[in-house]
Amino acid sequence: MLSSGDPVLGNMAEPVIGQDYRLAGDWVEDPKWGRQFRFERYSAETPQDQEGIFRYLVRVARWVGPAVGRQIIHEFGDDALTILKQDPQRAAEVIKGLTVKRAQEISQNLLANEDREAAAVELETMLGGHHLPKNCINYLIETHHSDAPARVRKDPYMTLMDVRGVGFASADHVATSIGYAPEGPERRQAASLYALMEAAAAGHTWLPGEKFIGDVQELIGFPPGSDVRVKLIEADAIRIKDDMVALAQFADDERDVAGAVQKLLTQGEDWSPHVTVDLQGLAPDQMEAFVLAMKHPVFILTGAPGTGKTYLLRRIIEQYTAWNKRIALAAPTGKAAKRMTEMIGVPAMTIHRLLGPEPYQWKGEIKFGFSYGIKNPLPNDVVVIDEFSMVDISLAASLFRAINQGTRVLIVGDHYQLPSVGPGAVLRDLLTAGVPSYELTEIKRNTGDIVQACHAIKDGREVTPSLELRPEEGLNFRHIEESDPFRILEIIQDLTIKRLPARGYDPVWDVQVLSPMNERTALSCLDINTLLQNALNMHPPVPGTPFRVGDKVLQRKNKMIGDEFVVNGDLGEVKFINDNEIGVEFKYPDRMVKIKRKAHNLQLAYCLTYHKMQGSESAVIILPVHSCFGGFFNRELVYTAISRARDICITVGEWDSLEAAAGRVSNGRRITRLAEMLNIKPIINEFPEFGGPEPEDEIPF
Numbered sequence: 060m061l062s063s064g065d066p067v068l069g070n071m072a073e074p075v076i077g078q079d080y081r082l083a084g085d086w087v088e089d090p091k092w093g094r095q096f097r098f099e100r101y102s103a104e105t106p107q108d109q110e111g112i113f114r115y116l117v118r119v120a121r122w123v124g125p126a127v128g129r130q131i132i133h134e135f136g137d138d139a140l141t142i143l144k145q146d147p148q149r150a151a152e153v154i155k156g157l158t159v160k161r162a163q164e165i166s167q168n169l170l171a172n173e174d175r176e177a178a179a180v181e182l183e184t185m186l187g188g189h190h191l192p193k194n195c196i197n198y199l200i201e202t203h204h205s206d207a208p209a210r211v212r213k214d215p216y217m218t219l220m221d222v223r224g225v226g227f228a229s230a231d232h233v234a235t236s237i238g239y240a241p242e243g244p245e246r247r248q249a250a251s252l253y254a255l256m257e258a259a260a261a262g263h264t265w266l267p268g269e270k271f272i273g274d275v276q277e278l279i280g281f282p283p284g285s286d287v288r289v290k291l292i293e294a295d296a297i298r299i300k301d302d303m304v305a306l307a308q309f310a311d312d313e314r315d316v317a318g319a320v321q322k323l324l325t326q327g328e329d330w331s332p333h334v335t336v337d338l339q340g341l342a343p344d345q346m347e348a349f350v351l352a353m354k355h356p357v358f359i360l361t362g363a364p365g366t367g368k369t370y371l372l373r374r375i376i377e378q379y380t381a382w383n384k385r386i387a388l389a390a391p392t393g394k395a396a397k398r399m400t401e402m403i404g405v406p407a408m409t410i411h412r413l414l415g416p417e418p419y420q421w422k423g424e425i426k427f428g429f430s431y432g433i434k435n436p437l438p439n440d441v442v443v444i445d446e447f448s449m450v451d452i453s454l455a456a457s458l459f460r461a462i463n464q465g466t467r468v469l470i471v472g473d474h475y476q477l478p479s480v481g482p483g484a485v486l487r488d489l490l491t492a493g494v495p496s497y498e499l500t501e502i503k504r505n506t507g508d509i510v511q512a513c514h515a516i517k518d519g520r521e522v523t524p525s526l527e528l529r530p531e532e533g534l535n536f537r538h539i540e541e542s543d544p545f546r547i548l549e550i551i552q553d554l555t556i557k558r559l560p561a562r563g564y565d566p567v568w569d570v571q572v573l574s575p576m577n578e579r580t581a582l583s584c585l586d587i588n589t590l591l592q593n594a595l596n597m598h599p600p601v602p603g604t605p606f607r608v609g610d611k612v613l614q615r616k617n618k619m620i621g622d623e624f625v626v627n628g629d630l631g632e633v634k635f636i637n638d639n640e641i642g643v644e645f646k647y648p649d650r651m652v653k654i655k656r657k658a659h660n661l662q663l664a665y666c667l668t669y670h671k672m673q674g675s676e677s678a679v680i681i682l683p684v685h686s687c688f689g690g691f692f693n694r695e696l697v698y699t700a701i702s703r704a705r706d707i708c709i710t711v712g713e714w715d716s717l718e719a720a721a722g723r724v725s726n727g728r729r730i731t732r733l734a735e736m737l738n739i740k741p742i743i744n745e746f747p748e749f750g751g752p753e754p755e756d757e758i759p760f
Contacts, residue, residue, distance in 0.1 A: 065095070065096060066092060066093075066094075066095035066096070067082065067095065067096050067097075067098065068087075068089075068095050068096070068097045068098070069082070069084065069097060069098035069099065082096065082098035083098060083099060084096060084097050084098035084099045085097060108184055109132050109136060109137065109139075110183075110184060110187065111180040111181060111182075111183040111184030111187070112132065112137075112139050112140060112180055112183075113128050113129065113131075113132050113183075114180075114183035114184070114187045115140075115176070115179050115180045115183045116128045116131060116139070116140075116143075118179075118183070118196070119168065119169070119172055119179065120143070120165045120168050120169060121161075121164060121165065121168055122157065122161045122164065122165060123165060127154060127156060127157060130154050130155065131143070131150070131154055134153050134154065135150075135153075140169065140176065140180075143162070143165055143166055143169055144166050144169045144170055145166075147159065147162035147163045147165065147166040148162070150162045150165075175200050175204065175205055177205065178200055178204070178205040178206075178207050178208050179196060179200060181208040182196045182199060182200070182207060182208055182211065183196065185208065185211060185212075185233065185236075185237060186211070186233060189229060189232050189233050189236070190229065191219070191222070191224075191225055191229055191233075192222065192223065192224040192225065194222075194223075194224075194657065194658075195219070195222050195224075195225060197657040197658065198222050198223075198657075198658060199211070199218070199222065201655070201657065201658050202221075203218075211233070211237075212237060214245075215230055215233050215234040215237065215239065216230045216231070216234055216245065216246070216248075216249030216253075217249065217252070219233060220249070220253065220256075223660075226253070227249065227250060227253040227278055228278075230249070231246065231249075231279075234246065234249075241279075242281070244284075244286065244287055244290065246279060247275070247279065247281075247283045247284055247287045248283075248287050248290060248291060250275045250278040250279045250283065251271075251275050251283045251287055251288070251291060251297075252291070252296065252297075252306070253278065254266070254271060254274035254275050254278065255271070255297065255304065255305065255306045256306070257274070258274075258730075259306060259309060259481075259482040260482075261729075262478060262479075262481075262482055262483070262484065262729040263482060263729050263730040263731070264305055264306075264309040264310065264312075264313055264452055264482050264483050264729075264730070264731045264732065264733075265303045265304065265305040265309075265310070265730050265731065265732055266303065266304050266305070266730065267302065267303060267304075267730070268299075268302040268303065268304055269302075271304045295307055298310035298311075300732075303732070305732075308453070309452055309453070309482055309483070310732075311456075312452045312453050312455070312456035312483070313452055313456075313483070313731065313732055313733045313736060314736060315456045315459065315460055316452065316455050316456050316459050316485070316733060317733055317736035317737045319459035319460065319462060320357055320459065320489070320494060320737060321737065321739070322464065323356045323357050323462065323464070323466070323468060324355070324356055324357055324494070324495075324739070326356070326464055326465070327355070327356020327357070327465065327467065328356070328465075329353075329354050329355075330353045330354070330382075330467075331350050331351075331353040331354040333353075333382075334350075334353055334378060335378065335381055335382075336374065336377050336378045336381055338374065340374075341371065341374060342367065342501060342503060344497075344499055344500070344501055345367055345370070345371045345374075345499065345503075347497065348360055348371060348497040348499065349371060349374060349375060351495060351497055352375050352469060352497075353375075353378070354495070355495035356466075356467055356468065357467075357468045357470070357494055357495065358467075358468075358469055358470070358494075358495050358496065358497075359447075359470045359471075359472070359486070359489060359490060359494055359495070359496035359497075360372070360469065360470070360471045360472075360496070360497060360499070361471075361472055361473060361474050361486075361490070361496065361497070361498045361499070362473065362498055362499030362500065363473060363475060363500075363510075363513050363514055363517055363702075364473075364509070364510050364513045364514075364702050365502045365503065365510035365513070365514070366499035366500060366501060366502060366503060367499055367501075367503040368471060368499060369402045369403070370503070371499070372403060372443070372445075372469075372471060373402075373403055373404065375469065376388075376403060376405060376443070379440075379441050379467075384439075384440040384441050384467075385438060385439045385440045385441070386405065386439060386440070386441045386442075386443065387413055387437065387439040387441070387442045387443070388400075388403065388405055388406070388407035388408070388443045388445070389407060389408055389409060389410045389412075389413040389442070389443070389444055389445070390407060390409065390410070390444065390445040390446050390674060391409065391410055391446055391447075391449040391450055391454070391628070391674050392409060392446070392449070392626060392628040392629070392647075392674045392675060393409055393626060393628070393629050393630075393645075393646065393647030393648065394628075394630065394646075394647050394674070394675040394676075395445060395446045395449075395674040395675055396408050396409050396647060397646075397647040398675070398676060399445045407445070408648075409626055410444065410450070410454060410457075410458055411429075411454075411617065411624060411626050412624070413431075413437070413442075413458075414429035414430070414431045414432075414437075414457055414458065414461055415429055415430030415431050416428070416429060416430075416619065416624040417429065417430050418619040427617065427618070427619045427624060429457055429461065431461040432457070432460050432461050433460050433461075435461075436461055436462065436463035436466075437461050437462060437463060437466065438463075439463075439466060440465075440466060440467065441466065441467045441468075441469065442458075442462060442466060442467070442468050442469070443469045443471065444458070444468070444469070444470050444471065445471045445472070446471070446472060446473075446673070446674035447470045447471060447472035447485070447486050448472045448473055448474060448476045448477070448478065448479065448486045448673070448674075449479050449480075449673050449674045450479055450485050450486070451479035451480065451481025451482055451483045451485065452479075452481070452482055452483025452485055452731070452733070453481060453482070453483075454481070455483070455485045470486070470489070472486050473702070474486050474487060474490060475517045475695070475698055476673060476695065476698065476699045476702070477669060477670060477673055477695050477696065477699045478729060480627075480670050480673075482729075483729070483731055483733065484728075484729040484731050484733075485733065487729075487734075488731055488733035488734040488737070489733070489734075489737070491734040492733070492734040492735075492737035492738065492739050493737070493739040494737070494739060502514065507530065507532075507533030507534065507535040507536070508523075508524065508525050508533060508534060508535055508536035509535050509536050509701060509702075509704050509708050511536075512524075512536050512701055512708075513698060513701055513702045516694060516697055516698045516701070516721050517694075517698055519694075519721075519722070521718075522717070522718065522721055524536050524537055524538035524710065524714070525537050525538075528707065528709075530706050530707055535704075535706060535707050535708065536701070536704075536707075536708045536710075537707070537708070537709045537710075538709070538710045538711075538714055538717075539709065539710070539711045539712075540712075540713070540714060541711060541712055541713075542685075542712070542713055544580070544581040544582055544683075544685060544687065545581065547582060547683050547685065547711050547712050548581065548582070548586070548587065548590055548683075550711050551572060551587065551590075551591075551681055551683065551711055552590055552591065552594050554570075554681055554709060554711070555570050555572070555591060555594070555595070555665075555681070556594050556595060559679055559707075564678055564679055566595055567595055567611050567665070568611070569677065569678040569679055570677065570678070570679045570681065571666075571667065571672065571677035571679070571680055571681070571703070572587055572591065572665060572666040572667075572680075572681045572682075572683075573666065573667055573668070573669055573672055573680060573681070573682055573700050573703070574587060574666055574667075574668060574682075574683055575668065575669055575688050575691060575692050575696050575700075576668070576688060576691075577668055580685075580687045580688065581687070582683040582685055582687065582688075582712075584662075584663075584666045584667060584668055587665065587666035587683070588662075588663035588664075588665050588666050589663075591665035591666065592607065592610060592663055592665060595665065596609050596610055597609075601636045603656070604636060604641070604656060605663065606633050606636060606641060606661065606663070607633065607636075608633055608634065608635060608636060609632065609633060610632070610633040610663060611630065611631075611632060611663070611664045611665055612630070612631055612632070612633055612643060612661045612662065612663060612664050613628065613629070613630055613631075613661065613662050613663075613664035613667065613671060614626065614627060614628065614629040614630075614631070614645070614660060614661060615627055615660045615661070615662055616660040618660060620652050620653070620654055621652065621653060623645075623650050623652045625645060625652060628671060628674075628675075629645045629646070629647070630645070630646050630647070630664055631643040631644055631645035631646060631652075632644050632646075634651070636656070638656075639655065639656060640653045640654060640655060640656060641653075641654045641655075641656055641659060641661070642654075643661070669696050669699050669700045669703075672699075672700070672703050673699055673703075675703065676703050676704070676705045677703060677704065677705065678704075678705050678706045678707070679704065679706060679707045679708075679709070680700065680701070680703050680704035680707070680708045680709070681708075681709050681710075681711065682700050682701070682708070682709070682710045682711070683710075683711055683712050684710050684711070684712040684713060684714070684716050684717040684720070685712040685713050685716055686713055686715075686716045686719075688716065688720070690723065692716065692719075692720040692723070693720055693723040693724065694720065694721050694722070694723055694724055696720065697717060697720050697721050698721075
């Protein structure tokens with residue numbers, strides 16, 4: 060037993076003041092400090108009550124359901140865990156329905172989890188009954204180990220809201236149940252941060268002060284108070300400027316992007332007088348854009364499908380290569396990078412890989428940073444980024460921090476597509492601010508009805524599908540009319556497993572179904588994924604997981620997993636599933652990753668949302684279209700979805716709903732300050748969004 064004042068030596072991730080710990084190690088003699096206890100392992104000591112033990116057994120121990128769990132608690136009380144681990148024979152004799160074999164299996168199961176048992180039981184006691192996600196306790200223990208209960212008690216709001224699927228309301232229930240005051244600063248501070256986090260989830264980097272106060276008041280019933288705003292500023296958590304409020308991270312990201320772009324534009328050289336390659340074959344607008352790309356150190360090339368962006372980009376890179384420039388090509392996703400490689404003929408990679416992801420430990424969790432940055436800039440003379448509409452403000456900031464002075468930056472994107480999933484409207488803001496740019500508008504290749512439909516949608520004209528499907532003749536955009544959602548599902552299944560494979564397409568990797576909804580309606584990704592998993596994957600279901608061997612899956616979070624870095628949006632195939640791990644072979648680039656079953660960020664990918672498919676393409680795209688999608692279904696969504704198809708696009712459902720969506724302009728303009736910070740005089744032309752300019756005094760929430 061250690062006494063007060065005894066010196067202790069060992070590694071502990073962020074010990075919590077006031078928490079009791081059990082340490083395992085040896086006493087050693089140090090020449091300088093004398094006798095001290097050096098520990099190798101530690102666990103947090105937490106109280107255990109019978110309700111917590113019951114919940115823990117039901118969650119962790121195989122063969123223990125609610126009825127058996129109640130029997131165990133009734134018979135053994137506080138000693139239940141000890142008896143189950145140390146005397147399974149006795150447990151089998153007393154508990155009805157529990158065989159010796161099952162009791163021994165439960166014993167082994169509990170012993171395997173013993174190092175975190177106390178923490179799990181305490182978390183069950185604190186969090187049970189609050190309707191938190193099933194993976195909440197596992198995530199907390201994986202992240203904070205045996206300190207997890209102490210961290211919840213110390214800061215229930217931020218600790219719990221870090222768990223996927225836990226919002227302010229759920230964390231607030233837990234906090235008030237363990238004694239946090241309804242009007243205390245902790246609650247007001249958490250509500251303030253949550254309001255800004257929710258705004259960021261909707262794409263905004265800033266909130267007007269009045270809106271911010273109103274959102275906080277809606278959460279807790281009263282405003283945050285000036286004392287809390289001062290504390291958050293002192294803690295470097297928020298920024299306030301001109302009665303606008305932002306999370307510090309996003310305000311700083313916009314500042315850094317603006318500063319970097321301004322420096323690059325003012326310090327770069329005009330290369331246009333030195334052009335050496337033959338420009339024959341370029342259309343007049345492509346020729347004009349080529350010269351501007353050579354002239355300006357930062358240049359944006361935009362245009363809808365079929366306008367010749369890729370051909371022009373190849374010619375620009377041809378010139379850079381002739382000058383022996385060190386060129387880096389990148390895109391936001393692995394699939395977009397692969398497509399860029401195939402189309403341009405020069406190897407490309409994801410932006411994350413370009414910046415060099417490096418793992419580091421933060422609060423017990425493995426995070427990642429980038430090896431390239433302000434102090435270690437990229438060694439390239441030219442950096443080309445494709446599909447830039449997908450790039451959010453944080454990734455843009457990481458990229459521009461790593462751009463060295465004198466480096467050329469060529470941005471390629473389609474500003475008519477959906478904005479990034481993450482906060483910010485970087486491409487829009489750069490164009491609005493007047494960063495040198497050019498939009499190609501003339502269709503230069505006849506890829507058929509898909510390209511014609513994209514241009515009609517962006518221009519607000521009527522869209523006409525093909526009555527037949529003959530892609531070789533340009534008839535590659537087909538509609539199948541059906542109003543019954545369940546018949547629509549049947550048609551999608553028939554197309555995927557029979558009719559398209561008969562044309563030579565792989566039903567899993569060549570065909571991609573897209574839906575605007577993740578879960579709501581019968582035509583959501585959830586329902587279509589279940590349908591197609593059962594139709595396409597003959598491997599048996601695996602208890603305790605929605606995945607099967609052979610499933611097409613998508614990663615939903617940027618993460619270091621072992622030695623591999625996996626990007627949000629990476630596609631892969633499940634190769635094996637065991638008691639502890641899911642083995643996934645990710646593509647673009649190919650690599651095998653072993654993911655913990657209880658801490659994965661995977662979803663089935665037979666059907667994806669339009670946002671998840673952005674920046675990628677598939678040989679065949681199938682789109683359910685129906686009035687059940689409501690006003691959420693709009694022009695940007697339709698345009699983005701159809702433009703993902705390379706060979707064939709098939710819509711199934713109500714054509715009237717697609718026409719209505721194509722005429723419905725989104726009013727969800729994001730509130731950002733990047734364009735204002737840049738304040739560059741426009742050089743080429745204005746780039747209106749769908750529907751033209753929007754009133755500056757309208758705040759769409």
